Amino acid sequence: MNLITRGFHGRRGGDPTRIPPGQYETHDFPVLTVGPTPRVDTDTWTFTITTETGARHTWTWEQLLALPQESPHTDIHCVTRWSKLDTDWTGVSLDTLLEDVETTAEYALAHSHGGYTTDLPLQDLTDGQAWIAHTFDGHPLDPEHGGPARLLVPHLYFWKSAKWISGLTLLDEDEPGFWEQAGYHDYGDPWREQRYRGD
Amino acid sequence: MSTPATHLDGNVLAGPLSEVFAVDVTAAERHCAHCGDHGAFARLRVYTDGPGLVVRCPGCEVLVLRLVRTPRGLVLDLGGTGCITLPVDD
Incomplete structure (x- = not known):
């Protein structure tokens, strides 16, 4: 049994306008995990944005649901090569959540229940x-897919869409997350096949 | 509260770690610095369906090691390994 992949580079078939290089289309929704699945109760769920000055902005589950809701229809692309087209989601735009947050930070580190982290430029x-x-x-x-709430950033590889999201820390300097520390790309654009550091 | 996801036992580490270590690490004993769990590497929980191998303590689920093969080499993070005792020939 070969447990360590030789890497996820390479080209496969598919509509090149919808399927990025090296990806294939799946109609399933594979579950990828790095540990036990946290069971997060919405009665105690919170989402917190912490700015580079330490200011905290927190929403409860009820407060999140009271905000304007959007329903993105989008394709998603996992670094392990699968792409899933035409997915439908409902959630709150980060534009809404960041509206009253004063910051000059350029990066964000997403935190999840269970300890997972991933870094992104704030402008993304x-x-x-x-x-x-x-x-x-x-x-x-x-x-299993990150409920009750996950980050959704579909234009980047899906490891950036942190499951079980608990908060964002806004940072002046980039800080690598869980997979980025272990050799994966800091940005992760599937259309430029930015899978690994240095791609 | 969490529920276990699918994982394998530490015996599956024998192959991947043989690329790194000259001895069979699965025969090692590990003492967890986080929860005090003590036992063989074979008891570790290995999550294999992500972008790399993720290994966790059976006692507290703390991250023990990560192993990722990239085009530029193997990336091995032993940050949570704790203290390990490796078998050696006399």
Whole structure:
């Protein structure tokens, strides 16, 4: 049994306008995990944005659901090569959550229940590019897929869309997350096949 | 609260870690610095379906090691290994 992949580079078939290089289309929704699945109760769920000055902005589950809701229809691309087209989500845009947050930070580190982290440029979380998603395909997001809420940043490889999201820390300097520390790309653009550091 | 995801036992580490270590690490004993769990590497929980191998303590689920093969080499993070005792010939 070969447990360590020889790497995820390479080209496969598919509509080149929808399927990035090296990806294949799946109609399943594979579950990738790095540990036990956290069971997060919405009664105690919070999402916190902490700025570079230490200011904290926190929303409860009820407060999140009271914000304007959006329903992005989008394709998603996992670094392990699968792409899933035409997915439907509901959630709150990061534009809405960042509206009253004063910051000059350039980066964000996403934190999850269970200890997972991933880093992104803050500008990739704004302008209608990212959401805190709580519904998939019309149903509450399953815990195995990150429920009750996950980050959704579909223009980057899906490891950036942190499951079980608990908060964002805004940073002046980039700080590598869980997979980025272990050799994966800091940005992760599937259309430029930025899988590994140095790609 | 969490529920276990699918994982394998530490015996599956024998192959991947043989590329790194000259001895069979699965025969090693590990003492967890986080929870005090003590036992063989074979008891570790190995998550294999992500972008790399993730290995966790059976006692507290703390991250023990990560192993990723990139085009530029193997990336091995032993940050949570704790203290290990390796078998050696007399």
